[in-house]
Amino acid sequence: MTTSKTSESSAAAPLLDLQALVVTVRRRRRLWCAMTLLGLLAGAAVAVLMPPQPSAVTKVLVAHKEDQPNDTGTLIRTDVELLQTTRIADQALQALKSPEKPEDFMRDYRGTGLTNNVLQIDVTGDSDAEAVARAKALADAFVADHVRRMQETAEAEAKVLLDQRDRMREELAEVNKEIGDQSPSSDPKASAGIESLFSRRAELDSRIADFDQRAAEARTGTPKVIAGTQIVDAPRAVRHSLPKAAATNAAIGLVLGLVLGLALAAVGTVVADRPVLRRDIAANLGASVIAELPRRSGRLWQRRRTRTARERLTVSLARTMRGSTEPVSLLELGCARSASAIALNVARAVAADEPVVVIDGLPGPQLAKRRPKPGDPTVVSGEGVAAVSPQQRRFGVGSVAPGTAWTDLQYLGTQTVLVVRAGHGSAAWLHTVARQLADQRIPVIGVVLIDPDPRDRTDGTLWDGLHTALRGRSERLPRHNGTERPSWAMRVPDNDQEAR
Template identity: 30%
Template sequence: MIDTSWRIEDPDPDEAEGNGPATGFVSLHFLRSALRRRWKVWVAAAITGLLLGLAWNFGMPAKGHGTVTLLMSHDPATEQTVAMDTDVSLLRTRTVAESVIEDLGLPMTPEELQASITATDLTPSVLVIDVAAPDDASAVARVTALAEAYLSFRADQLESQSQALVAGYEKQMASLKDQSEKLSTQYEALSATGPEGQSRATDALSRRSQVNAEYGRIQQLVEEAELQSNAIIESSHVLDPPSAVPRSAVKRLVLTAGSGLIGGLAIGMGLVLFQALTSDRVRRREEVALALGTPVRYSARKVRGGKAWWRRGARRESRERGLQVLVRGLEPAVSAPRGKTARLALVAVDEIEEAALVTATLGAHLAGLGKKVFLVDLSDSGRLDAAVKKALARQETGEGGRDEPVVFRPEGQPSLARGPVGTAPGMRHALPKDHPRRAAWNRADVVLVLAEVDPAVGVDHLPSWVDRVVLLVAAGRSNAERLRTTGELVRSAGLEPDFAMLVGADRTDESLGRPDPAGSGWTEAEKGSR
């Protein structure tokens, strides 16, 4: 008996591929490729940040800063560091802020004024105060009023402490004075009793001397407290008069522009990397081949120019080279024995305009070689005719007299139109025998069909036009599920894709573009050559 308690079930193929062909491993190469692919996004974000920084520099005037340096005197018996902390705490009280606001009539709250104040203790006795304001004049006025209000408030607190101490001393002095008077009265009474009270009178006199000495000592402490308080108040003063902090316009320009540039660059790169990490779109040749079950034999970057006027002339040679790669790669697929018609459909999975351009260029090229070409446009956009005219206009001179490709687009719904191949007798199709284009169809050496895939409709009509299919995929436009659905729709229609081609491929894509040999996209010859 076989114990199955430790048996691990094989994963369902559909579930194994549910997350797409991506391996889930994020490498530095993947991140670098994403940044290179969408460099225009983060470069534009960096430039935008730079411009915003410059706009902030010129649109928002720099704030003024006023500064003043104070020399703070403290009680020698108190630790200097603790005393300076107390001074800073007094500076940040609402009473000081309200006094400054009232003196200057500022339209702000004490909290807002306190937020604009910066206090720095350079040494245990030197305090530097900085105040921010809309301009230099306001900053100097605020820091001047702040220094005056602060020194006055601090002096009041010191006087209050001194007065409280003196009041305590005075209470002790009053008590000692009462004791002295009582001892004097007692001494006089005992002295009048004669010799028998002389010893007690002497004792009262001695105690009165001690009380008077303590009274003198406390009186001296009162005088010292008053002198020390006055000395601390008088010696605490402005060391460096209030002034505006000089600032450099160039430094501010560099800081604001650099901050905007770095911020925009970080946001742009972060957005690009976030989209790359969270996107389920496939763009590598290997990923596309795995999803389609068909090898990707040819790939090119852009084969069509941008719509913007500033991009029309950019990289023309690169686009032409990519277009020729796809056209020359597709040309062997339309070869057929003499006397037979080669019928091929180029099925666009994502980008119909790219497919129309490739189909039209191939048709014009084959017509230039002397072949009779019949083009069928089964796309909803119907752009094949215009693409053929442009392709013929680009043809080199010296090929006059050759037959131009015949372009046919069925009426009604082209994407559902059926062709004459294998059509049962009596079944309606787009090219009946009495159709004006039927003669061109019969004598054609090559039939090229431009089609697109709609998962809701399918491609069951394609076998009535062609017997071979090539898929054209735009990198980064579809996810793995859509590509798998496209491959299955083509196969369910009775057609096996010869291969696939990729447009918009990354220059950093070094994958081979072949699926697993066990997959359905490999022919026997390809399996043997591996």
């Protein structure tokens, strides 16, 4: 039933646990804080080491003959594109007497339409004086080109109108020639023809006068456009504030670094799949979490609580060792220093009642090279284990990190307590540890979680496995409370009772 329940829970588990993701990203705050600080420093360094080029700015008022109040900015966008042409660039370079190519010069300036009639020109140069000179030459070249185009357009429009007027005059001359000295006569047919000629002459006179007026208006509008197109803001160098640029770039770098750090932390969390919540660690190891300890002492106001938790764990494990006829071991994963400290505390508590020998199976020097204190238990390792008397109580301390000799764990103890650092081992490795201990027939009676998340509110207690759990050791012997079932079975909820 346990296998089926595990498979059902695995099938119902979401592909991405948001709670675990948030907790793990928060625990990896060193990464994204470091990325944020790096982005902040990089942004400030860019502002200091790569200052902006000297630049100048000028504004030109551009008048259009086709200006309309409801214009959406089409005309000024056209002017911006005309500014970015080799013709304008070449005229500006000729005024500057510069041998630079127009294509290269076009990369050093840009135009921006501020309103329908105001064009801003930004130019860079090797110095402020050169940038100002370039801006003036470019603005003059644009104004001259715009005025020339407006004049050519007006002249072309006036020429078309005058050509039509001249054709009307030629036709009028022919009509006048046909009329000659004729006058309306008594003949109705002749009178009708002469009247139509007179009507035609009057129409031509009117159209000729209209063409003259329109041609004059076309020429009259050009001076207004010419006078309206001018430089309204003289070219001036743009002053760059280093503190302001450094602050701006630092803020941008800070935001980018924070985003990149959070993204890397999230991706690393999903890829690594390292359980942090006590619920996930207990489920992967198949044993309940019996205690939690911080990795470090913590702040001053937290040390008392940490010390109380350590004392409570020491009393509980010491009581378990005294009441057990089988040797108990302590196996660590990612927290050898914490496991050795717990082992010494438990061994000191047990040594007050009976002799105890700590068997050091840790790969590091946490126990082997420590300085013994008065009252500390005997610590042996390697070949010294064979000299330990069978009458002495053994307390093994080892590791289940990658590279562990699994077959040697049974010599440390036939039942064990795992000391696991949250977020250290992957889910696959926790499964491997549980499977290897099961193959060695070493039951896990509890898990001590090191460096837990302080905001974790998940349940790290498993209902199944009570016959091996530390919390059920006092309930192994049946207590018939009026039934044939032990008392711990009476306390199991109905839904779990049916599952069992």
